[in-house]
Amino acid sequence: MxxxxxxxxxxxxxxxxxxxxxxxxxxxxxxxxxxxxxxxxxxxxxxxxxxxxxxxxxxxxxxxxxxxxxxxxxxxxxxxxHSEQRRTAVTHPGMGELGRVRSYHFHDSANEIPKGANIRFALAGNQNCGKTTLFNQLTGANQHVGNFPGVTVDRKDGVIRNHLEAVVTDLPGIYSLSPYSSEEIVTRDFLMDTRPDGIINIVDATNIERNLYLTMQIMELGIPVVLALNMMDEVRANGGSIRVNELEEILGIPVVPISAAKNEGIEELIDHALHVARYREVPGRVDFCPASADEHDPVGAVHRCIHAAVHMLELEAKGKGLPARFTATKLVENDHLIAEKLSLSTEKQTTFEHMVAMMEKETGLDREAALANMRFSFIESLCAKTVVRPHESKEHRRSMAIDRILTGKYTAIPCFAGIMALVFVLTFNVIGAALSDWMGAGIDAVVSLIDRLLTSVQVNPIVHSLVIDGICGGVGSVLSMLPTIVTMFFFLSILEDTGYIARVAFVMDRLLRKIGLSGRSIVPMLVGFGCSVPAIMATRTLSSERDRKMTILLTPFMSCTAKLPIYTLMIGTFFPKQYQALAMVGLYALGILCGILYALILKKTKYRGEPVPFVMELPNYRLPSAKSVWQLIAEKAKGFAKKAFTIIFAASIVIWFLQTFDVRLNVAASADQSILALLGGVIAPLFIPLGFEDWRVSTALITGFTAKENVVSTLTVLLGGDVSLLGSLFTPFTAIVFLVFTLLYTPCVAAVATVKREMGGTKAAVGTVIAQCAIAWIIAFAVHSVGLLVGLV
Missing domain, CATH: 2.30.30.90 (Ferrous iron transport protein A (FeoA))
Structure with a gap:
């Protein structure tokens, strides 16, 4: 079956x-x-x-x-x-055993790295095994850590603490050195082309069998390696243990038990890594297929094929700077990237394929299955000798219990809807709203104080207007929205840290397939509710170019937090308090609905075909890390404040200047005679069919292209700092039309630049801008037309 x-x-x-x-x-x-x-x-x-x-x-x-x-x-x-044998924790001897470790290392004394010279390390491991947490411990960095596969989609560099000469690069997670998705290619290319001085291979000790598959391939690269057994605290807590010293002897590399989350074993790991890198101690073992005299033994057949291939390919591999053993195994398993790089002669290629055919005949397996079977056979034997299986972990028992509800047949969708609704209500009606009110009151008090101070010292009226109406009005209006944005990121971070987002992908996969996407696309889309830039980058975890490009094009429909200041201002002004949360949810729902319709159009036109297969590891639920959540909130708050005091600050000054002076650089008699009115009047006719023909509205939309928060700062400046005058620009209904347009129109310039980089060209970026603006205009026009028909206008 x-x-x-x-x-x-x-x-x-x-x-x-x-x-x-x-x-x-x-x-x-x-x-x-x-x-x-x-x-x-x-x-x-x-x-x-x-x-x-x-x-x-x-x-x-x-x-x-x-x-x-x-x-x-x-x-x-x-x-x-469960075996009760060796349940007590085995103390790792630390640096004292390095002499013994050296005995089964190949020591390249001719190429030793002098003390003080620069050393580069790669941090490599499976997805979701704790790489970024370890990277933060090694470097003191504050990279965000999540609990779903594919959080890291680009390489990050950092200097190891107290070792200024040592740089470590955090690489995207990878299951093997045969890359399946684009972010995995980043890791493979770095390891093979850059060839770091050492590799810190982090392994999830609670799932050691699958994790060691990558370790075996890394060892074949001929680069000094240290194996970091992460989450050893969980293994011990659940009654398991790992014979670290025996594991070292069998593998021929240093093995260090650590807990990255608890900062345990990190110093010992650093000492080992620096030692093997400085003394060029490469793995002493790269042969994982013991020879067998039995011609019917599948592992023996693989052994004979690989060793014959190593001898045959040694000169070609060395000429291309590739390790012979690694090259042979990759060619045996039909790795096209290595084959292209090697460019074998026709004679050697024929001989090689004959050797592989013989192996397939002897093993009864195809070449790829034979290699994978050989590696996992070795790992099973290794684990039988060195690993005492723990009880079922409390984390797993807890996850299974929670999943009975959150991924249950009848409860999964209601739970998802309820969780997202709770996030919106707490963000926009309770916590975020209250904090924003306090922030706004504080900013108003500061602006009032500055206003009185400037008046008392009789500052020039023009400068007074610049400071109060321009800078304070523009920057202050945006800063008052900071608590709402931070609150949204707080809840998104919790959902990510717990592992719930991975479950959402599992639950929603079949639904997303109907619009031509995989369940894995839900992850970038949910990240898009925070910010479009990391969301677009997160599409690298998708192995299909078709799915990647479709997801990138749909991500801007997921309303990012940069638009929250616009929503908060307009909804707070024109909607009764009891309907404000409903209006906010309605905007997000409309964005999702438009994204679905756009996806269906793309599926039937430019991106025909089937979505990428849904193959994803489900992590256990974990309690959110307070440190991780705080890091994300602090990072986003810092980024928002930086944007407020750079882009928005500059934009506010430019808008104030253009609004204050006429074309002869005299103070304009009225706003209608300013330079800004002249420029805004050029594009204002485009928005007349939408119900807002005032040049100030079109001007605010144009400045919103640099940063969506600029829409609020521009309107505030143009209204002289008094947002209560919004009623002079909008009616309650045209305010709805304006919200629909700002929901859907082009993402900020940073997101467009990311689209250009990820989709490989200016054409895609320009196309995204035009498409989003056209869709926004059409939907807003449709809403306005319906309003005309039913008499709302």
Whole structure:
């Protein structure tokens, strides 16, 4: 039978993995190899995808992928008895054992790095294994940490604390050195092309079996490596242990138990990393397939093929600067990137393919499955010798209990709607609103004090107007919205840290498939409610270019927090208090609805085809880290304040100047005779059909292109600092039309620049601007037309 036919709770052994291409290779890398036991744990509320458990972790697959995997020996899995052996924690001897570690390292004394010379490290590991947390501990940086796969989508550099000569680069998570998505290519290219002086390979000790798959490939690169066993505190707390010293001896590299979250073992890890890098102590072992005299032994057949390939390819690999063993294994498993780089002669290529065909015949497996099976066979043997399995962790038990509600068949969608509604109400009606009122009152008091001070010293009226109406009016009006924005980021950070966003992707996948996207696209979209720039960058976790580009084009429809000042100002002015939260939710819902309609158009036109397969690891729920949440809030508040005192500050001065003077640089007799009125009047006719023909409105929309907060600062400056005069520009209904337009029109210049970088050209960025403006105008015109028909205008 095929895996999709299993019922929840049933287990089976994989017989074969069908399909082809990068997806099949990715599934093998994730541990779906022949004879692996898998258990179907759950089916998503909408019937697809499914959640399976294998090798100690949870993975999600669509039924389409599960249908390609044949299984046998269906059974009810029994809980394995927990061994009480070696449950006490084993003290790691620290730097004292380096002499012994050296004995099984290859020491390259000719290329030792002198003390004080610069050393570069790469921090590499699987997705969601704690890389960014460790990076922060190593460097003292404040990178944001999340609890879903793919938080890090770009490399980040930092100097190791107390070691100014050592730089460490935090790389995106990767499951193997056969990249499946674009952010994984960043990691592979860095390791192979930059060739750092050392690699800190971080491994999730609670899921060591799958994590070591990448370790084996990293060791083949011939670069000094230190293995950091992260989350050892969780392993110990749940009654497990790892024989660190035995693991070191078998692998031939230093192994350091750590807890990145608790800052345990970090200094020892740094000492080991500096030592192996400085003395060029490369792994002493790169052969993971022991020779076998049995010609029917699959592992022995792989061993013979790889070793023959190493001898044959050694000269070509060395000529391209590639390690011979790594090159051989990658070619055996049909890695096209390595094949292109190597450019073998026709004779050698024919001989090589003959060797691979012999291996496939002996093993009964295709080349990719044979290599994955060899690696996981070694890992299983290694874990049997060095790992004492822990009890089911309290984190996992808690996650399963919570998921019965949050991903339940009848409760998942209502829970998601309820959680998001609660976030909006608390942000816009309770916490955020109250804090913004206090902030606004404080800013008004400060502005009033400055006003009295300038009046008392009889400052020139023009300068007085610049400071009060221009700078204080523009910057102050935006700063008063800061608490609302921080509150929104606070709740988004909690949802991310707990691991709930990954569940939303699982629940919503089938729904998103109807508009041509994968459930993984929900992650960038939810991030887009905070800021479009990181949301667009987060699309790198999608392996399909089609899905990436579609998600990028849809992300601006998810209303970012930069638009909150506009919403807060307009809704607070024109809506009764009891309807303000409803109006805010309505705007977000309209943005999502327009995004869905646009996605359907893209699916039927430019981006035909099927969405990327949904293959994603589900992390355990974790309590939000106060430090992580605080870091995100502080980072966003700092970024917002910086924008207020740079872009918005400059824009406020420019707007004040253009509004105050006429074309002859005399003080304008009235605002209508100013330079700004002249410029705004040129584009004002475009907005007459939408119901707001005043030049001040069109001017505010133009300045909003640099930063959406500028819409508020511009209107405030143009109204002389008195936002109560908004009624002279809008009626309650035209205020709604204005909100619809600002909801949908072009994202800020930073987001457009990110679109250009991620989609590879100016054409895509310009197209995004034109499309968003056109969509905003059409929808706003439709709303205004309906208002005319029903007599609201």
């Amino acid at each position: 095929t895996m999709d036919q299993l019922k929840p709770g049933q287990s089976a052994y994989i017989l074969s993995i069908g399909g082809s291409g990068a997806l099949r290779h990715h599934l093998l890398d994730m541990g779906l190899t022949p004879q692996t036991e898998v258990t179907l744990q759950k089916i998503a509320p909408m019937g697809d995808p499914v959640q399976i458990k294998l090798r100690g972790y949870e993975l999600t697959l669509r039924l389409d992928e599960a249908q390609k995997i044949t299984v046998e020996q269906v059974h009810e899995k029994k809980a394995l008895p």
